[in-house]
Amino acid sequence: MHTFENAVDKLAHLSQPEIQVDARPNPNFAAHFWINGPHAASVTSFLSADKIRFLKASRLQGTLSTNVNYLVYLEPGKLVTEQNFDSFIATAEAIVVTLS
DSSP: OHHHHHHHHHHTTOOOOBOOOOOSSOTTHHHHOOOBOSOHHHHHHHSOHHHHHHHHHHTOSSEEEEOSSOEEEEOSSOOOSHHHHHHHHHHHHHHHHHHO
16 A cells, blocks of 8 residues: 555656654564654654654554644544444544654
């Protein structure tokens, strides 16, 4: 999927440089998270060790996307039951608290 997204971005002239996170202290992070954008220094300073540990440990089921103004979290499927809603809200709250 990541390869497909890169191809579409290039065709639409939307591509941003990939931001490399030091993989030595976080070997699995780069395998699961792709970060693109024009401000590598801002992103790498924002991603503290605690934030990276949270993202790895949370094993998010959905897609997390953010920019300067917004943070969006999408999960596949439908929110049908109260338990579905509660689980989604708990995940979203944990993301906001940790990444704020």
